[in-house]
Amino acid sequence: MKEIDFFGIFLPPLLAYAALAGVLWYALSKVLSWMGIERVVWHPSLFNTALYVLILSGCILAVFRWGG
Structure with missing residues (x-):
């Protein structure tokens, strides 16, 4: 992994991720x-945080898998 200039x-x-x-x-x-x-989600803030973490994990895995 290199730094971004x-x-x-x-x-x-x-x-960047x-x-x-x-x-x-x-x-x-x-x-x-x-x-x-949001009507069927128990805790919207927790749901949004978990959704962000899942998307961030997916971005990082996609870069390492296909981005080189």
Whole structure:
């Protein structure tokens, strides 16, 4: 794993994965909210946190599996 060079500032790759996961989580949470999933979820904040962690894990696994 190499650092990401952002205008001379070296950033950890986890920051990029977290940003990508955040964008995907935001889009997915809006779709799920539109579908009314919050009515059947016991604890919406816990659900959103778990959803973000799952998406972040998927992004990291996808990069290591197919991204090289």
